[in-house]
């Protein structure tokens with residue numbers, strides 16, 4: 542794979558509409574969408590009318606699933622067009638969901654939430670553990686004592702073991718079929734894994750995006766969560782509640798803000 546991530550804030554121009562159409566419309570493309578919503582409801586221990594913070598909400602696909610089940614959602618994302626899309630969907634369906642454009646390293650919801658989540662590898666984008674921890678701290682501060690937090694990250698051990706780090710995805714989008722070539726590599730010097738996403742659209746155009754995240758082993762993420770103050774950390778390999786194994790594609794962490802914190 543040819544490439545390097547050019548700047549530290551690569552995410553500021555990485556996320557665009559074609560990425561959202563192909564990767565973030567989970568209701569349309571993810572066969573485990575309903576299971577994801579049920580998993581979050583159960584593990585975040587939320588009930589009707591509770592408020593949940595969705596940190597790095599994208600176009601609000603996961604938020605919307607929870608809002609349809611009677612939860613109040615507060616979402617933040619740095620990409621304004623994603624937030625406009627999320628707001629439009631919430632308005633159309635008349636659910637209780639507020640969405641804000643903002644930087645999740647800094648953003649705090651305007652009230653204390655019952656629970657929070659950070660989903661689908663929206664964490665770990667900096668080489669610096671201290672910077673990455675800032676995002677976890679904002680979720681910790683956002684929730685009540687005894688509230689739960691869920692973090693979904695790639696299981697990097699599965700990534701290490703894959704012999705062919707490249708896949709092709711073909712998806713229907715509102716603008717026609719898009720073919721995505723997703724290439725995946727590792728930078729041993731920086732400790733970041735790097736990804737190249739090449740989108741071939743129906744009109745013949747091609748867009749190439751470079752991004753990546755820190756190669757955090759699940760055990761290191763557990764440590765970071767503990768350093769921020771979370772307790773009772775559980776790990777899963779998927780939203781069916783599978784045990785985390787070497788070949789689980791996801792590493793999902795469920796943890797609690799202690800009472801009296």
Ligand SMILES: C[S@@+](CC[C@H](N)C(=O)[O-])C[C@H]1O[C@@H](n2cnc3c(N)ncnc32)[C@H](O)[C@@H]1O
Pocket residue numbers: 552556565567596597598599600601602603617618619620623643644645646659660661662663666
């Ligand atoms: C892989 S997407 C996942 C989106 C969403 N959580 C989901 O499950 O569909 C990562 C998201 O994180 C957002 N993001 C990345 N860095 C951010 C930051 N510092 N502040 C706010 N949003 C950020 C991106 O704009 C993008 O929407």
